[in-house]
Amino acid sequence: MTTAAGILQAVIDGNAAPESMHGFARGLADGSVSDAQAGAFAMAVKLRGLSAAARTALTLGMRDSGEVLRWDLPGPVLDKHSTGGVGDCVSLALAPALAVCGAYVPMVSGRGLGHTGGTLDKLESIPGYTVDLPEERLRAILRDVGCAIVGATARIAPADKRLYAIRDVTASVESIDLITASILSKKLAAGLDALVLDVKVGSGAFLPGREDARALARCLVDTANHAGCTCSALITDMETPLDGVAGNALEVAAVMRLLTGATGQADLWALTLALGGEALALAGIAPDAEAGADRIAAALRSGAAADRFGQMVAAQGGPADFLESWKRHLPVAPVRRDILAEAEGAVAAIDTRAVGLAVVEMGGGRQRDGDRVDPRVGFSGLAMPGDRVGPDRPLGQVHAADDAGAQRAAAQLRAAYRIGPPGKRGPLVHERVA
Numbered sequence: 515m516t517t518a519a520g521i522l523q524a525v526i527d528g529n530a531a532p533e534s535m536h537g538f539a540r541g542l543a544d545g546s547v548s549d550a551q552a553g554a555f556a557m558a559v560k561l562r563g564l565s566a567a568a569r570t571a572l573t574l575g576m577r578d579s580g581e582v583l584r585w586d587l588p589g590p591v592l593d594k595h596s597t598g599g600v601g602d603c604v605s606l607a608l609a610p611a612l613a614v615c616g617a618y619v620p621m622v623s624g625r626g627l628g629h630t631g632g633t634l635d636k637l638e639s640i641p642g643y644t645v646d647l648p649e650e651r652l653r654a655i656l657r658d659v660g661c662a663i664v665g666a667t668a669r670i671a672p673a674d675k676r677l678y679a680i681r682d683v684t685a686s687v688e689s690i691d692l693i694t695a696s697i698l699s700k701k702l703a704a705g706l707d708a709l710v711l712d713v714k715v716g717s718g719a720f721l722p723g724r725e726d727a728r729a730l731a732r733c734l735v736d737t738a739n740h741a742g743c744t745c746s747a748l749i750t751d752m753e754t755p756l757d758g759v760a761g762n763a764l765e766v767a768a769v770m771r772l773l774t775g776a777t778g779q780a781d782l783w784a785l786t787l788a789l790g791g792e793a794l795a796l797a798g799i800a801p802d803a804e805a806g807a808d809r810i811a812a813a814l815r816s817g818a819a820a821d822r823f824g825q826m827v828a829a830q831g832g833p834a835d836f837l838e839s840w841k842r843h844l845p846v847a848p849v850r851r852d853i854l855a856e857a858e859g860a861v862a863a864i865d866t867r868a869v870g871l872a873v874v875e876m877g878g879g880r881q882r883d884g885d886r887v888d889p890r891v892g893f894s895g896l897a898m899p900g901d902r903v904g905p906d907r908p909l910g911q912v913h914a915a916d917d918a919g920a921q922r923a924a925a926q927l928r929a930a931y932r933i934g935p936p937g938k939r940g941p942l943v944h945e946r947v948a
Contacts, residue, residue, distance in 0.1 A: 518551045525558040532571035539575030542673040552680045560689035569691050569733070570740040576699035577741075579673035583649075583705040585618065587657065590797035591705055592617040594789055595697060596712040597730065598630030598720050600870040601755035603765035604712065605633045605663065607772055607786045607814070608793075610822035613660030614813035615790075615806075616799055620656055621663045622670065622704050626879040626887070629870030630720065631762065634665050635879070637830075639763035639889035641843055644831040655829045662826060671699040688721070694733045698741065708744040708796035710789050711735065715944060716753035718866025724749075724944075731947040744796050746948040748788060751940055754864050754898055757781045760873050761892015761913060763844045770840045773820035781942060787811055788943050847890035847913035853924045858904035860936035861897050868930035869893065872923050876914055888915055893927065899937030 516524075516534045518541055524530045538555065541547035547555075564572065585591050592612055596602055609619045623645075625632035634645045645665040647655070655662040668675070674696050681687050701709055711734055714720065715727035731747040738745035757779050759768045772779040772786075791800065791807030800806030813819040824837030833843050873879060877888035896910035897903050909931055914920035 532567040535571035536575035539673040543579035556686040560686040576673040581669040590707040599752040600718040609661040611819040619661040710793040711747035714752035718752040758896035762889040852908035855903040859933040862934035872926035
């Protein structure tokens with residue numbers, strides 16, 4: 515058996531054997547690999563990289579370090595993963611729409627990371643909603659409702675949990691090989707038949723550059739397919755907050771407006787259709803992505819997806835009448851005011867990462883482990899590139915816990931906007947990677 519030291523030397527030399535990765539992942543989970551060895555491994559992978567075979571083997575080893583769910587359901591098991599953005603609440607609309615179309619969606623999601631929002635934090639804006647479910651309850655909800663959005667248990671990919679913490683303190687978070695193994699080990703442990711990926715690009719993305727986003731998408735898709743999970747990715751725009759909203763309860767409200775037929779969520783609508791159509795085509799429920807998008811649109815327009823979302827919320831501990839009374843149940847910030855630009859003109863560009871960081875500083879995210887999230891705070895009605903702003907056309911509205919927080923957030927938002935020649939928005943979906 516190859517020792518941890520031997521595996522480290524092989525990675526440093528650039529010839530890590532795929533068969534050694536499974537044992538290293540097991541050592542991460544059971545503690546036989548030390549913190550020093552784990553840190554050295556993460557740094558070596560960042561600097562030298564892994565072959566496609568070794569990366570796939572590491573992903574599968576991390577998946578198999580804990581529990582791998584198996585399903586006996588009368589339809590395909592699907593999921594979607596986003597690399598994270600600002601205002602990205604697509605998962606909340608997509609999961610019930612996929613369920614209406616005949617898929618089963620055990621969506622294992624995460625919390626906010628850095629400037630990006632977390633799906634679990636958004637859902638916990640709903641009073642009583644529980645993201646930590648025992649497996650028996652998850653299985654019952656999936657069988658009865660067709661979708662559930664939950665957090666990963668300690669039994670899912672424990673090797674990833676260990677390595678993720680090590681990466682955070684060894685400057686190796688941005689290794690594409692390790693990002694890929696981290697994301698996919700948890701998704702594959704959910705027992706998926708197919709997975710669609712939303713890889714963000716732009717100022718609000720985790721990897722803002724086009725080539726980095728394309729490389730990550732290619733790596734994720736190839737590794738998932740080599741691991742036996744049908745997968746494709748869409749590279750989508752994150753130069754602006756999605757539909758001009760950022761903040762946990764505010765994004766849930768945007769989803770509810772979409773599900774209940776209100777207008778004004780054009781980007782959320784388009785991205786939900788694009789990703790949903792892709793997922794249904796991957797699973798064979800639709801002949802192609804265009805036909806799949808039509809089915810997702812029908813699920814949304816008919817109100818069936820809204821009904822399914824309400825069932826999911828109730829099944830996971832939220833209010834039974836959330837669909838009918840969501841405005842009453844969602845928390846509201848005590849301070850709400852318009853933010854005016856310092857000069858009249860048109861929006862040329864937005865530093866979307868800065869917008870996300872402003873939400874975090876208001877309390878809408880975590881600056882350190884253990885921070886409590888204030889679901890009420892954020893921004894709404896944000897101006898988009900090309901929009902005119904001035905005394906009667908604000909940059910947006912701030913939702914804050916107090917006056918001081920509102921003032922700081924207003925200054926940060928003004929700094930995030932560039933006023934000048936009218937900017938033009940690029941396509942929402944840049945390309946498909948399959």
